[in-house]
Amino acid sequence: MCSPFPIAPGRSIAGLSLLCAAAGAQADGFFEDSHAKVEARNVYFNRDFRDGHSSSAQGASKREEWAQGFILDVRSGYTDGTLGFGVDALGMLGFKLDSSSADSNSGLLPSSGHDPRHSADQYAKLGVAAKMKVSWTVLRYGAMMPDVPLLKYNDGRLLPTLFHGAMLTSEELRDLKFTVARLDKYTARDSSDRQDIRVHCKNKRYACDIQADHFDLAGVDYRVNDRLSVQYQVSKLENIYRQHFLGLVAAQPLAVGALSADVRLIKSDDIGNARAGEIEHRALSGMLGYSLGGHKFSAGWQRMYGDSAMPYLDGSNPYLVNYAQVNDFAAADERSWQLRYDYDFKALGIPGLSFFTRYINGDHIQVPGSSAQGKEWERDSELKYQVQSGTFKDLSVRLRNSTYRSNYERWARDMDETRVIVSYNFSVF
Secondary structure, eight states, X not given: OOOOOOOOTTOOOGGGGGTTTTTTXXXXXXXXXXXXXEEXXXXXXXXXXXXXXXXXXXXXXXXXXXXXXXXXXXXXXXXSSSEEEEEEEEEEEEEEEEOOTTTOOSSXXXXXXXXXXXXXXXXXXEEEEEEEEETTEEEEEEEEOOEETTEEEOOSSSSOOEEEEEEEEEOOSTTEXXXXXXXXXXXXTTOSSEEEOBBOOGGGSSOTTOBXXXXXXXXXXXXXXXXXXXXXXXXXXXXXXXXXXXXXXXXXXXXXXXXXXXXXXXXXXXXXXXXXXXXXXXXXXXXXXXXXXXXXXXXXXXXXXXXXXXXXXXXEEOOOTTOOSSOOOOSTTOEEEEEEEEEEGGGGTOTTEXXXXXXXXXXXXXXXXXXXXXXXXXXXXXXXXXXXXXXXXXXXXXXXXXXXXXXXXTTSOOEEEEEEEEEEEXXXX
């Protein structure tokens, strides 16, 4: 089997063209069902920490960078026969367009090896995964971007996070999907190097660099009918935490408009040597929406129980309805609510243009080292346009803006943020 490997900054990714051809190169299905696509992604990122000074005790008062990224996604078909073999590859390149030592470390680019205050001019990473298929069951080994409730890869900057290991998915039974995985490494969004898998340390909730030998996951998705589906997953980060997830997604057409509901319950506890400390946490979150024409109105509620914050893997996004552009609202004992409005301008005859805005308010937070209750809020807006036809079909432009404020700035700094993302997807073959 092919194993995943990273590429140091500046090296070529021409090795993608090989695609491990030895794995059944003579089989027609291997080539005929193969396809490749490229995403060219241009990102401008500006985060102002509202300190009012050029520097502060907590670091620079602003992060501002501009970069260009390319993501090549190559997927083969399978060799003929009952047992089919194939290979997938992901090649990524990032280039610095504008950055300064005062405003670097935005997460778009890795730090330069010579000076951590400067961003690297370019970086690259390559991930290869072998795959094997029997009927409706697929086993992958290598680099991947998992997108399941307890492990959702992060794609919030220039290049996405890669995870490395094995994942098996099976859909042999109608309306049922089983997933089993073991992962042991990850390549961060702004890095070329594979690292040991670890717990995320946002706002110093958990000590940074608490690593584990591996992360295990198992789960089942059940589609009850066209309007209702249920998910259950359990995961374990060795000697750190065990996590259970139960989710329900429902939709109900009405005489006028339609209702939607999304309810998620996550239970986390420390296990083994408890290397990150004691963990006893419950998260309940839900979102209720109403759609009418191009409008959609949503309300969300989220509650954290226990004396610890919600743990999740570094390089991943927590599966919470109030996880937003800047914050996750998952601090110890936090409770939060959200109001959101979406509009699709297709209803006005402008297909491809959409807008959303949301406001999230959190309180009752256990602030480390303080008896006072923490409070925070975030307001996000996004305007997006995607070209619908012609030479530049699928070219998209997104303008995202966020404002975040809290009353415990030692752990969570106030900020205003703007992101401009231009993305163009095209097929290679």
